[in-house]
Amino acid sequence: MKLMIVDDSNIIRSRISRIMVDARLPPIEIVGYASNGAEAVALFIATRPEIVTMDLTMPEMDGVECTTLLVESDPTARILIVSALSDKATAIEALKNGANGFLYKPFTDDELVNALLELIKE
Secondary structure, eight states, X not given: OEEEEEOSOHXXXXXXXXXXXXXXXXXXXXXXXXXXXXXXXXXXXXXXXXXXXXXXXXXXXXXXXXXXXXXXXXXXXXXXXXXXXXXXXXXXXXXXXXXXXXXXXXXXXXXXXXXXXXXXXX
């Protein structure tokens, strides 16, 4: 299973990648990191991950627009929004545009593992 991590925070990208070795998760290969939506679209097309963690608030292209483009490119992609954004309307818009789940920052390791397991089994 391939994963792409999209977040403008290097700290969050590193944290998510560290959790991927959790024994509760199936083998997951991180195929790339993007710090904005524009990078994410190009990387997604090049690597074709099955799973994406997506921040909502990023420079150049936000997570809502990026989610829409990724789902248009591959409707089977599983996208987990990982955001501190408290604006529920934006989160709902991302879900309507094809995201499959939502996890609020800050999150615990267990919360991320459980959210990814839910995403994988859908």
